[in-house]
Amino acid sequence: MTDPTQVARLVDLAVATIDGVADVYVAAPAIAQIAEAGRREVLAHVTPLPQAVRVAIGVHESADVRAVTRAAATAVREALPDDWTDARLTVQVRRIERG
């Protein structure tokens, strides 16, 4: 199975290029954030058992949230390695960004 860290890197790169995505943020359940404070090197949260991918994005204020999240989900799916195609995916809009 592809290393989760490598999966997270692929996901980070895929999301960052989507039109309407203003920024990509650290994605994690709250407890994980506390445990990982200041140490994260990847932004997506990837767990292998069960396979799950979570990304947190900021969406431009002028963009359509539904369209952007849908595009982000598609891009992440396409970026996942073959052995991660069944992963559960959550695209979370964490901020709406101005400017």
Add this chain to the structure above:
Amino acid sequence: MHDDPTPRDDARAAPDGVDDASAAPIETITDDVVAEVEAEVAAQDAVEALASEHDELAAGPVPPADATEDDAATAADVTDDEVDEQDTDAPETIGATGVTLEELSAYFDRGRTPRIAALEHDAEARALLDSMERLDRLSATMANEDAAAAGDLDEQWLDGLLGVIRSEVRAGRDLPIEDPDERTSTTITEGALREIARSAGDGIEGVLVGRVHLREDAGVLDVRVSIGVRYGNALVPTADAVRLAVHHALLTHAPMTLGTIDVVVEDVLMGATR
């Protein structure tokens, strides 16, 4: 967006074997690395002794002003480990940054330079930084227009407001947008909705938003916004303008029906706020 991975990243990511790619490793730092970091810290201590009164970062996990982003990551790791060992009653930190509100405020006061990736890629930290910027802007405007107000700083009020904002920028619940397929969900956080309501309200001249309260029930979102209005502004038109701005912002981005939007004027801003 975020920095390209380095060989060092490879050694640090996937801390718990295959369990979790995004948590950091609990790695053993070699004596050489410790000595190197200690030497850097000692040198920085000497420099920062001369720094401004806001240079509280020297004692925390955020690195000194002249550190690079890579330096920042190293310093944060080491300091966090030390904090874990030494202090279980550490002050509450922001998101996944490992820094406190005071440390983030000091980073803001430095002009957010040098850029620290751990702060700029954290949604809570970014939301707080944006709020600080809006506070700063209003304060500067008030001070420019009324020189006397510049000396009337209400630091206690400001601290209280930042505490409120700090609590509201947390993600909170995930509210569903849609499920494109059975394995995929898209969501928006309560924190994101609170922030756009706050940002819209702050965008009205002479207004600072205090609290944003959201209540979602059966697909309908009710909002209550408390505001401070600058002395001299007409209250009713100002409150109406806030209500319209919040309505427009949420109408565009909230994935549910908007219900009532209540605006409560809780403060009259008499002097500069920052």
